[in-house]
Amino acid sequence: MNPIALTGGAASFAPPILIPITKNDKKIFTLVSHDKLMDDFFESWCYTLSRKRKFKTIKAYARYNRVFLELLQFVAHLHGELTPLLLSQTIENYESYLVFGTSSENPAIAQAAQILGNRNLSGSSVGVAIAALNSFVDASERLRLGMLEMEANGYISSQQLSGFSLAQTVKMETPTSVRAAIKKNSWLAGCLAGGARRVKRVGLSAISKPSTLAHTDLYGGDKLAFPIDRCKELIEAATSTRDKMLWSLLAASGARFSEAVTMLNEDVKIDIDPAFNRVLIVDPTERHNVLIKYISSAEINALPHKGRTHPQTFLIEPFASMFWIALEEYKTELRAQRLMAPVRHDFLVRSLVDGEPMHNSYQALYERFHKAALKLTQRSYGFHSLRHMYGYYLVNHCPNPNPHSQRKYGLELSLVQQLMGHALIKTTKRYARQDVHLLQAEIAASNFARLSGGPKTVLEARIEYHQQEIKQLQQLALEAA
Incomplete structure (x- = not known):
């Protein structure tokens, strides 16, 4: 002391x-x-x-x-x-x-x-x-x-x-x-x-509430979300098949780190038809009788699992394909290993040295990810930035399958809530932030239609605005090449 x-x-x-x-x-x-x-x-x-x-x-x-x-x-x-x-x-x-x-x-x-x-x-x-x-x-x-x-x-x-x-x-x-x-x-x-009285919260705040808008850069990233256009490059920079598998899994599924490292091999469902491959996330409290075979009861109780409303995940491309490829490479490497003692657990993520599970090894796994992300983006990112990236993609750029929706891209928030496994919609809003550039396009289009002598409808204004945006982005792409 x-x-x-x-x-x-x-x-x-x-x-x-x-x-x-x-x-x-x-x-x-x-x-x-x-x-x-x-x-x-x-x-x-x-x-x-x-x-x-x-x-x-x-x-x-x-x-x-x-x-x-x-x-x-x-x-x-x-x-x-x-x-x-x-x-x-x-x-x-x-x-x-x-x-x-x-x-x-x-x-x-x-x-x-x-x-x-x-x-x-x-x-x-x-x-x-x-x-x-x-x-x-x-x-x-x-x-x-x-x-x-x-x-x-x-x-x-x-x-x-x-x-x-x-x-x-x-x-x-x-x-x-x-x-x-x-x-x-x-x-x-x-x-x-x-008797001490309970505290009634006043609601003081020296720090403003986090914005529900994403002020993203050229590659779709900000201080919370890893830039999605550079994520493929990040995964390819992983120095081991285990890390490549883990990073692509987190990017594809939006899973929490704690969920990924407590995943069992049986949670990865591989079908004859690759289109039906699935990844499940199961709360440890729902299979205590299985986990107790591999780790102590105290370790199970200490697992930092927030829980999900359902075990299903929705994998996004190209990270889903990268995950299935990396998974096979990882398992091939594990089969070729000659360990001092046999592996007596079924955890998907394991040490490449002794085969032990890594549910308590956040720092070791984080440091390699942080180093690679910093080298690539010159920004400090942790694993949770991939979950923010996942939510950002779903609400802004994911193709919308709903034929009755006016939006061709970007899913409804209620659907994003289900896909991310959140119990409360307010939790989803912290991740699924709307891109401020898209909002600016809507506002600018509306103003342009009403105040200029140009297009007479909002639809025409949007087309005009986005054509200008495309020209600017094409120029930026040429400069970055």
Whole structure:
């Protein structure tokens, strides 16, 4: 625990540390701080949460609550103790700390951010942080009510709950009140003293909401979506058949990285007629009995799967063809391998050294992708940029098979939602952003038709506008050749 030196001659402050542990086959987190009572409560809360939430949620909630407890302990450290008023004020100003930090209007919050660092969270991240804290507060309230009931019935009484562990049998001696029994500088003490209130989100935002428009470059890319016109070149730059197979799979299907690396060989359905080849994405929670043969229960519970509304995928070209070719090359290479030990799992993505599954190897796979993408585009891209690219393509440039639609290209958002496996349409909107150039063409065409002496109809105006666009793009293509 590295202490933080404080200015003004104050003693150093040791922030709480989050440590990953495994408890009863559940991957959770424990806390190490100067408040043992709080640490025990944190671990118990985290374990209880793990029984009904996925590991990705556990991880996010634990990290955000560590941030809050760090802030709370820092405030208590500065004031020498944690009073109910300080606890209430810290909770009320937590969102301001996350969003504005040193720019907060609250002097105490700004001072804390100056020492502990700015978070600068965006809207969606703040929502997760508030939900995490409310989960923690709810747990403390349940404990408070339970202990008060036990005290009222004469089952417990104590003068001191320091070192109290929720995992141990409660045996305490005589107090006048449980609320007065707990040390005053404990987070749990403040909660038990009268119940901490849940946080009502204010909706602060120092960062504007992400645009639903895509300001793409010449190759169809922006800061979120990998340029689709350069994706074929990227895949061909992969240094191994495994990476080529993985990158083309992500580009063709729009799958999340976590979905691809937990895919089994049986999820790739190869038909006699290649037109009927399919790729399925199955939620790990739906086949725990299969995965337990290959990895531990704790690893299964920790898989960062968001879930899909259905397992089917829609593969787009030319990346679909590249995937099927790369898949055969990859499997041919695997069959030729001579490993020290036989492979005892059915995961599609595996290490080329020892054949082990790679569901926990994000960094190793990411670094090669990031390096190749940076070399090709001079931009920093991760695997998720391929999912953004997929959504961008579907809503703007994918041929529309609907005979009743006025759009020849670009699918309806509801269909894109199904193809990307989203439960909520608002999630799809973050990926399937409409190309701003196409919108500008529509607006310019309409204005041109009404204000100029040129074409008299909107259709004629569109034709005129796009003819000019084609000339400009042809010139750019010649210059790039």
